Amino acid sequence: MQYADYALWQHDVLGSEEDSDSAISRQLDYWRQQLDGIPGELDLPTDRPRPAVASYQGDVVSFTIPPHIHERLKGLARDSQSSMFMVIQAAVAALLTRHGAGHDIPIGTPIAGRTDDAVEELSGFFLNTLVLRTDTSANPTFQELLRRVRETDLDAYTHQDLPFERLVEHLNPTRSLAHHPLFQVMLTVRNAHISGEEQSLFQLPGLSVQLEPNEAPAARFDLSFFFDEPSGEMPSGIPGGVTFSTDLFDADTVRALTDRLLRILDMVTMRPDTPLNQLDILSTEQLQQLLVDGNGTARDIPSKSVIAQFEEQAGTTPDATALSCDGQDLTYAELDARANRLARLLAERGACAERFVAIALPRSLDLVASLLAVLKTGAAYLPIDPDFPADRITYMLGDADTVLALATEETAPRLRDAEGQQYVRTMLLDDAQTTHALQSASAEPLTTTDLHGPEPTPDSPAYIIYTSGSTGRAKGVVVPLRGLGNFLMAMQDRLALTANDHLLSVTTVSFDIAGLEIFLPLLTGAHVTLVQKCTVQEPEALRRLIVDTRATHLQATPSLWRELATAGALDPGRLHVLVGGEALPGTLATDLHDAGLSVTNLYGPTEATIWATAVELDSTTSAAPPIGQPVANTAVYVLDHALNPVAPGVTGELYIAGPQL
Structure with missing residues (x-):
């Protein structure tokens, strides 16, 4: 028999594809069914x-x-x-x-x-x-x-x-x-x-045969x-x-x-x-690298609270400019005194540890003073953007069981129902009676006798942020004082702010990343300027502000940085770009570098206290810039659905651990 004979015989055995009863048709049906939906x-x-x-x-x-x-x-x-x-x-x-x-x-x-x-x-x-x-x-x-x-x-x-x-x-x-x-x-x-010994079994007449x-x-x-x-x-x-x-x-x-x-x-x-x-x-060595070596971030958590660190800084540099907004400035001493006066009034009205105070204020000097004042009472703040829908504001106030709200004549209506009734007891900062009470209050630091309720602990809430939630209903995330303190220490490790630095704050206070923009400069002797929304929405106006103030740091989402880049509003200089809140496209990272800017990419869910990882990018950034390494006292793991560490390069789910949760 020759191979051609076999081919003819096989053709006869298999039959024609037109014949539904033929062997080849049956085999085709089998493979169609077997491979249906194959990747x-x-x-x-x-x-x-x-x-x-x-x-x-x-x-x-x-x-x-x-x-x-x-x-x-x-x-x-x-x-x-x-x-x-x-x-x-x-x-x-x-x-x-x-x-x-x-x-x-x-x-x-x-x-x-x-x-x-x-x-x-x-x-x-x-x-x-x-x-x-x-x-x-x-x-x-x-x-x-x-x-x-x-x-x-x-x-x-x-x-x-x-x-x-x-x-x-x-x-x-x-x-x-x-x-x-x-x-x-x-x-x-x-x-x-x-094998080598068996090669002699494989011979062809007149030829030398060797495996290569x-x-x-x-x-x-x-x-x-x-x-x-x-x-x-x-x-x-x-x-x-x-x-x-x-x-x-x-x-x-x-x-x-x-x-x-x-x-x-x-x-x-x-x-x-x-x-x-x-x-x-994974081998023992690989597990050690993924679980331990890559998470070597242990540091002592600050023993002093965030507010104690601010008060210490105010005592160290009382005459340095701490805060600016709309052409108005406050020194560290002035900001501390304003916060102390307001804290006294808040404490008298029930603000204390484990309770929430809503803050519905426009971007102003009083906004930052109010955040500090709430923390001075031991309470936690609930930031409310007055532009939020009414039903969202109502839900947040009720869900957090707020004890008090701070507002102005302009923003207070957002805290009332259709009949004009307040959802929560509200203090109007621009009301004549409140203004007089603030002027009469002592500017000295609060003592334990000035506070009411339990003494705050590191696990007491610092603030609550409402995210959109996976169900479509806003979900409150409570961040403890320990987490906020660790985060600010971790970011100072990365950014090393000094009294020579000036950070522009462009983020609404209802977005948790505003916590970095406001608190980190105030704990390090730096200068923070609150930027109004209208300026943020105009790239050229924001560019001029960056140049005029000689800003050194600006944190924003990739969307805002793309607007600035598209408008040609990225002037080279000493500006350090902080970017997070969305995935950073590689093309944008390249554009920022080409503009002569240093770029730190940041990642973290609200539940992990603002940012959990950070990395300063270089000019070799890939199409998908990395999110970096965990910040101090934080560990990150990429795990599969069974909570096993995945091999490098394999897709998994990111898990975060540490005091910032």
Whole structure:
């Protein structure tokens, strides 16, 4: 028999695709059903974005499954009535799932195609490719996963006659020059390895035959795992390797993959009943680096409260300008005295530790003095933007159980219902009676006899901020005094503000990041200027203010920085850009650097007290600028759904720990 005879015979056996009862039609139906909804592209983390057109350039990382694991693999395969290929396939699928590829893992494999004994010795290309779809969902044990793999593979072997090219034609997946259709990971397990001693068995008349490695292998797939299991009863180890696309991966990344595969094989052959999410794919050294070394931020939390630090600074630099707004200035001594007078009135009206005082004031000197005054009483403040919708303000006042509100004649109506009734007892700072009371009050620091209620502790609330909430209803986040104090210390570690610095505050006080803009300068002897909303909304006016005030620091969201950049309002100078609240686009980071500005990227949810991570970016910032390292006494972890640390580069969920929560 010649190969041509076999091809004609196979054509007759398979029949015509027009015949719905033919073997080839039945196989087509099987594969259509089996591959329905298959992922178009396996979502693995890569070192580089996938190019539009694959170069097919590749490299190889070699490794060996050691003899003791080889021995256990043979035992596991025997006990589960599986092949060595099936066991390794299950391990590769588990590895890819734990690397963020999802729970639907299509793996390609070559199959000999010699299904008839008559063609066993026949020369010719019988090889075909099968797509083996591995289901890793519902966190199976490795035993259960192996059972799924065995069932899928045995079924596929009985439908192996359909040529892969015909399968692709019929399924017609979305074509791409960037990756292979239907699968991007190949697995080959050859169970006959030609060793050096066995090369003499492979002879051709008149020719000298020698095995030579391919020095520059082509990479048709993203990853191609291959193993050569030696013949013989004694397990001697299984040589293997991974051919990988250098378009996507570095050798070190693939080497880390092979190390993790060996760890999985070691674990599952000892404890095959281990669920996939309990497989320890990271080494002890990697866990140390991710969990401990990367979170080495321990520092003593300030023993003095935020308000005590401000009062100390006011005593150190009483005549220095502390606060400016609309052309008016207050020195540290004047600001402290104004806050002391107001604090006395607030304490007399019930402000104390564990209670909330609402502040609904326009941007003014009194706004900052009121924040300080509330903290001096031991109470916490609830900032309310007068522009908030009425129902949101009503909800916030009731939910926080506010004891008192500060407002002006202009903003007070926002704290009343439709009948003009106040939701909460309100003190009008521009009312004649209040003005007289403030003038009569002592400007001396408050003592314990001036305070009412319990004494504040580090765990007492400093403020409450209402966020939009995942349900659409505003959610109150209470930040403790300890968290605010730690945060301000952490940011001072990063920014090192001095009496020579001038920070422009552009953020509404109802947004938690305003806490950095107001409090950090006042604790360090620096100067803070409140900028009105109308100026913030006019890029050229804001640019002029930056230049005229010789501002050194400005914190804003990427949206505002983009407006300034688009308007050409980024003058080079000594301005330090603080950016956060939204993801920072790489193009914007580049534009800020090109304008001669230093840039610190900040990240943190409201629940973590403003910012939890920070990094000063350099000119080599990538398309996705990093969010940086955790601030002092803060730890960050990237974990999967089972709370396992994920490998570097793998997508997970960010968890934050520390006193700022």
